[in-house]
Every structure is written in structure tokens, then in C-alpha cells.
Amino acid sequence: MADSSFNNLTSLARALSQPLLDLGESTEVSPTRSIQLHPTRRRQLSSCNSIDVEPLTSPTAAEARVLVINTGGTIGMTLHDNVLAPKANAFVKSLRKLPILHDELYAQQTCMYEYYGSENSLVLPLSKDNKRIIYNVLEYSPLLDSSNMTTDDWGRIGKDIEKNYESYDGFVILHGTDTMAYTASALSFMCEHLGKPIILTGSQVPIYEMRNDGRDNLLGALLIAGQFVIPEVCLYFYNKLYRGNRVTKVDAGSFNAFSSPNLAPLATAEVDITINWDTVWRANTTAKFQVRTELNRNVGLLRLFPGITAATVRAFLQPPMEGVVLETYGSGNAPDNRSDLLEELKKATDSGVIIINITQCLRGTVSTSYNTGKVLIDAGLIAGGDMTPEAALSKLSYVLAKTELELDAKKKMMAQNLRGEMNADLAGAKLVLSDSRFIQVIAKSLSISCKEELEAIRDALTPPLACAAAKIGDIEAIEALKDMGSNLCLGDYDGRTPLHIAACEGHLKLVQYLLSHGATVYAKDRYGDTPLCNAVRFRHREVVKLLRKTGAHLSRDELEEAGTELCSMAVSGDLEGLEIWSLAGADLKKTGYDGRNAIQVAQAYGKKEVVAFLLQLLSRKSKNGEVIEFTATPGGY
Numbered sequence: 001m002a003d004s005s006f007n008n009l010t011s012l013a014r015a016l017s018q019p020l021l022d023l024g025e026s027t028e029v030s031p032t033r034s035i036q037l038h039p040t041r042r043r044q045l046s047s048c049n050s051i052d053v054e055p056l057t058s059p060t061a062a063e064a065r066v067l068v069i070n071t072g073g074t075i076g077m078t079l080h081d082n083v084l085a086p087k088a089n090a091f092v093k094s095l096r097k098l099p100i101l102h103d104e105l106y107a108q109q110t111c112m113y114e115y116y117g118s119e120n121s122l123v124l125p126l127s128k129d130n131k132r133i134i135y136n137v138l139e140y141s142p143l144l145d146s147s148n149m150t151t152d153d154w155g156r157i158g159k160d161i162e163k164n165y166e167s168y169d170g171f172v173i174l175h176g177t178d179t180m181a182y183t184a185s186a187l188s189f190m191c192e193h194l195g196k197p198i199i200l201t202g203s204q205v206p207i208y209e210m211r212n213d214g215r216d217n218l219l220g221a222l223l224i225a226g227q228f229v230i231p232e233v234c235l236y237f238y239n240k241l242y243r244g245n246r247v248t249k250v251d252a253g254s255f256n257a258f259s260s261p262n263l264a265p266l267a268t269a270e271v272d273i274t275i276n277w278d279t280v281w282r283a284n285t286t287a288k289f290q291v292r293t294e295l296n297r298n299v300g301l302l303r304l305f306p307g308i309t310a311a312t313v314r315a316f317l318q319p320p321m322e323g324v325v326l327e328t329y330g331s332g333n334a335p336d337n338r339s340d341l342l343e344e345l346k347k348a349t350d351s352g353v354i355i356i357n358i359t360q361c362l363r364g365t366v367s368t369s370y371n372t373g374k375v376l377i378d379a380g381l382i383a384g385g386d387m388t389p390e391a392a393l394s395k396l397s398y399v400l401a402k403t404e405l406e407l408d409a410k411k412k413m414m415a416q417n418l419r420g421e422m423n424a425d426l427a428g429a430k431l432v433l434s435d436s437r438f439i440q441v442i443a444k445s446l447s448i449s450c451k452e453e454l455e456a457i458r459d460a461l462t463p464p465l466a467c468a469a470a471k472i473g474d475i476e477a478i479e480a481l482k483d484m485g486s487n488l489c490l491g492d493y494d495g496r497t498p499l500h501i502a503a504c505e506g507h508l509k510l511v512q513y514l515l516s517h518g519a520t521v522y523a524k525d526r527y528g529d530t531p532l533c534n535a536v537r538f539r540h541r542e543v544v545k546l547l548r549k550t551g552a553h554l555s556r557d558e559l560e561e562a563g564t565e566l567c568s569m570a571v572s573g574d575l576e577g578l579e580i581w582s583l584a585g586a587d588l589k590k591t592g593y594d595g596r597n598a599i600q601v602a603q604a605y606g607k608k609e610v611v612a613f614l615l616q617l618l619s620r621k622s623k624n625g626e627v628i629e630f631t632a633t634p635g636g637y
């Protein structure tokens with residue numbers, strides 16, 4: 001019954017998805033995460049009554065965690081002998097004294113330092129959306145002016161994110177502005193299958209000065225990193241969030257220092273923070289997050305200028321050069337009457353140097369509209385579209401380091417849009433829901449005419465429709481909704497996304513589909529549950545495995561709680577439950593509330609088959625490729 005009525009809905013949705021009127025851009029609601037305090041933290045919170053403080057006004061405000069990596073830059077500089085230089089070990093101390101960046105009372109009332117460490121933990125005041133963003137600052141030594149940064153520093157940042165990936169909801173990188181666009185571009189390529197926000201920011205005036213842009217930039221970056229699942233490397237500056245590989249520094253003396261000439265901002269922080277979800281890169285993979293730190297340094301940027309000599313070009317293209325970004329005129333043009341130059345370029349590409357053609361213009365793309373552009377294609381150059389020089393260079397460095405690839409595969413990768421760094425072919429651009437007849441028929445029947453009301457209807461309707469389709473595993477219906485422009489990572493009124501529902505129901509194929517079309521494994525519903533928690537609870541083994549493969553993980557609190565859960569399953573002989581929890585990443589040796597682990601409890605209750613099963617699971621579990629063997633000891637574990 002439910003199926004057939006939904007099929008009708010599906011065909012209705014599909015039939016009505018034809019464009020009728022142009023009603024402007026779709027601006028879907030944000031998949032804001034509802035991060036609630038987990039029982040462990042709540043218990044910790046309720047037991048911390050040793051401190052004589054006022055009772056909490058909002059004890060159940062959701063908490064999110066952000067890691068701030070402070071690499072240096074003006075934001076943390078002070079004047080010495082009339083020049084600015086980074087000052088070590090001063091940043092956190094100064095933030096503690098700023099009420100907009102740290103709420104000491106909340107930290108005290110919730111015994112936050114006991115739980116998250118006292119040295120570098122801070123907490124923002126309650127956000128407009130009733131969220132608490134707890135952040136830890138990891139300060140590098142030495143702090144660097146970003147002009148001193150090298151590819152090794154990018155690698156260090158990447159590794160630190162990888163190491164801490166599962167413990168935080170988002171990452172903020174404090175960085176000097178001078179080379180921030182390079183680092184943002186490089187990280188966007190190095191971070192493969194990213195599912196969480198990484199936001200670079202800094203300032204033009206040190207945070208220690210009375211008038212500065214550092215406080216606002218840090219605050220905005222933290223609020224976005226802690227509240228929105230934007231799976232991208234971004235740059236936040238002067239109230240705007242940009243895609244990191246689209247920006248370039250355009251002003252040395254203004255707070256508005258960056259520009260993203262070929263892509264509108266991903267978000268703006270005005271009275272409200274508005275995310276442009278249509279532009280945000282959507283996850284499309286079931287692979288796990290990883291950071292590639294190998295980068296090829298034999299790359300360079302060469303800017304054409306009238307009268308450049310063939311000798312200069314030849315010298316630049318000499319070994320060990322392996323990849324060059326050639327900045328050409330206008331829409332990708334070079335002199336077609338300079339065979340000496342073109343020959344040098346051709347010789348280099350023939351010998352295996354990859355040369356990417358990008359424009360010297362701030363805005364626009366390379367094309368082959370002119371013969372002066374076509375000659376470069378004939379010389380073996382690859383069109384770099386509308387990439388910034390920073391993006392093109394770091395992409396080249398990343399792609400050339402993939403030693404497992406042949407030259408042709410590397411060239412192909414360079415021409416592809418890997419992380420939204422270049423404009424994909426816009427032919428066949430997707431329909432947005434506001435263009436569809438479906439929404440307009442509803443709007444008409446409700447006598448709705450203005451764009452805002454229409455958007456409100458659309459945002460209210462599509463997530464529950466997608467969830468209803470997910471309930472019965474109807475991939476076609478989900479596909480129809482997606483084609484109408486629906487964002488599949490949006491949740492219903494309880495923050496439950498189609499992925500949550502599909503995980504509960506065990507629809508493996510749909511889970512696979514959703515993960516390949518924008519759903520995020522990091523979505524949390526109103527109760528703080530992730531799709532992984534749901535799949536575990538409803539015992540869908542294969543779904544658990546797929547979500548884990550995609551990078552889903554239990555939170556620190558859930559891992560803590562797992563000990564007690566495992567013990568009670570051991571007592572009841574619930575082998576299936578034990579296996580599912582183990583697959584989800586629970587530590588089978590984790591102790592429960594009475595200090596015993598599941599094996600000890602099973603032994604105490606004489607559950608021999610449970611002990612044997614747990615031992616078998618443990619011996620199967622491998623860490624870093626090593627099989628961990630456990631043998632029963634008379635005293636237990």
C-alpha cells in the first residue's frame with residue numbers, strides 16, 4: 001500500500017519536474033548538524049559539581065568540536081623593532097581574555113577542561129543556533145610568516161588533520177595571508193575524499209591590536225566549521241567563505257584581501273550565515289578520507305610577456321622541470337608568429353613536461369577562440385580552464401607526485417575538475433527545484449508568489465519526500481528528487497537525512513547511491529545520531545561495513561559508552577550485536593561502568609561461547625595490517 005502510493009508520488013514528482021518558469025536560484029536550507037551532548041559528556045557534566053558556580057542556564061546546548069591549527073601569519077604577530085613577527089605561546093592566552101572568543105563561565109560550569117584538557121581548550125559563547133563550539137588550538141613551532149612556508153609545511157598540516165580527523169567536526173587553519181591561497185589550493189588536492197570542513201583564515205592586522213580583522217575572521221571560521229558539514233577546503237575572510245582553490249590574494253592593504261573571481265562565495269556571514277548549498281561541493285564517494293603528502297617540487301609558473309626570448313623559455317623548461325603553468329594572454333593566447341617560442345614549448349611537451357595553459361586575467365577562462373590560443377594546443381599544452389595560478393600549480397605538484405600513474409593519466413587528471421577548482425562543462429546543468437513544475441503547482445494552489453515563500457515550501461517538502469523514498473529504498477524516486485535539484489544531504493525536521501533512514505532500513509544499494517550523490521556520513525540528527533549509529537542499532541552489517549569504508553566512525557563519547565553496551569550484550573549472549581559493534585569500530589577490550597570488559601563479564605557469567613566468539617573477533621581484528629592475537633589468561637583481561 002505504502003509502496004504503491006509512493007510510486008504515484010514518484011511519478012508525480014518526476015512528471016512535474018519539467019521547467020516552467022525561471023524562479024531564480026535555489027538556496028536550500030543548510031544541513032545544520034544537531035549535535036547534542038552525548039550521555040558520557042552529560043554524565044561528566046552532571047558529576048562536576050565540585051566547583052562552586054551558578055547552575056547552567058542551558059545544560060543541553062549542542063556541542064561541536066573544532067581543531068584550530070595555528071601555523072602563524074599576521075593574526076598572531078606583534079611588533080619588534082618596528083617590524084611584525086609571530087609571537088609564540090601568546091595566542092591562546094589572549095583568546096581567553098576575549099569574551100566573544102571564549103566563555104570561561106561555561107568552561108567552568110561544565111568542567112570542560114577536565115574533559116578536553118586545560119591547556120588549549122576554549123569555547124565560544126552560545127551561537128544563535130544554540131550551539132557550543134569547543135575548540136582546541138594546536139600551535140606550531142616555529143610560527144611562520146607564510147612567505148616562509150614550503151610544501152613540507154602543507155604536508156605537516158595535512159598529516160595533523162588526518163591524525164585528528166575523527167575527533168573533530170571541523171578544522172580551522174590559521175595562516176598568513178601572503179601564501180594562504182597556495183596552501184588552500186594544495187590542501188584541497190592533498191585531502192582526498194574529504195567529508196568535513198577545513199577552513200583557512202588569518203588577518204591583515206594582528207589580533208592583539210585594538211582595531212583588527214582577526215577576531216571576526218576567526219569567529220566566522222569557527223562558527224562555520226562547527227555548524228555546517230561543508231566537505232571542502234575553504235578560505236574565510238572578511239565575512240565570506242570561499243572555495244580554497246578558487247581564491248587569490250588581491251589586496252595587501254585591505255581587510256577584503258581575497259577574491260574568488262570565477263566562483264561565487266560558498267557562504268556569506270551577514271546578519272545570518274547563509275550557505276550557498278548549490279555551490280558547495282558534494283561528497284560523491286564511498287572512499288575513506290586520506291591525505292596525500294607527496295608533492296612534486298619540480299614545477300613552476302611562467303608568465304608570458306611581449307618580447308620574452310626563446311632562451312628564457314628554454315632555460316625555464318630544462319630538467320628537472322616536470323610541470324609548468326604557463327600564464328598566457330586573455331583567453332589563453334600566445335604569439336602565433338613566434339615559431340621559436342612555440343618550438344621550445346613543443347620540445348618540452350614532447351619530452352614529457354606537462355604544461356598547463358591558464359590566463360593572466362583575474363577573471364575568465366582559456367579557450368581556443370583565437371588561432372593564438374589554438375597554437376598552444378598544437379604545441380601539446382593542456383587547457384587549464386579558469387583555474388587560478390595557485391590552483392593550477394598545486395594541482396600539478398599533486399598530480400605529478402602520483403608515481404603510480406602513467407604520463408597520459410596524469411595529463412588527463414590535469415584536464416579534469418578534481419575538487420571544483422575549474423568550471424565543469426555547464427552543458428546540461430542540473431535543474432533546480434525552484435524551476436520545476438512540482439513546486440510551482442503547489443505554490444499555485446497555495447497562492448504563493450514570492451521567491452522566499454516558494455523556497456520555504458521547497459525546503460519544507462523535499463527532505464521528507466526524500467526520507468519517504470529512502471524508507472522504501474526507492475532509488476528512482478530519490479533520483480527524481482535529485483534531478484529536481486534536491487540536496488540529498490538535507491534532513492527533515494529532526495535532522496534525519498535520507499542516509500539515516502536508508503541505514504535504519506538496511507537498504508544497502510540506496511546507501512551506496514546516496515553516498516555517491518552528495519550524502520554525508522557525518523550528518524547528525526536532532527538526537528546526535530549518525531547513519532552509522534542507526535545501522536548498528538538495526539543490525540545492518542553490510543551497511544555498517546560500507547559506512548565504515550566511507551570514513552564513518554563512532555564519536556569519542558560513543559566509543560566510551562561502547563564498553564558498557566558490549567558487556568550487556570556479552571551477558572545476554574548477543575553475538576550478532578557484538579560483531580556489529582566491533583565492525584563499527586568499538587574496542588572489544590573497552591571496559592564497562594564496573595571496570596570489567598566484555599570478555600571478563602562473559603567469563604564471570606559462564607558464557608563460554610561468548611568468550612570464544614570475542615576472542616575470535618579480536619584475533620581477526622587487525623590494526624595497521626598487523627593481526628592482534630589475544631589469548632585467554634586465568635585472571636581475565
Ligand SMILES: NC(=O)C[C@H](N)C(=O)O
Pocket residue numbers: 072073074075144145146147175176177178179202203204205
Ligand atoms: N597578513 C598576513 O598574514 C601577511 C603575512 N606576511 C603572512 O603572510 O604571514
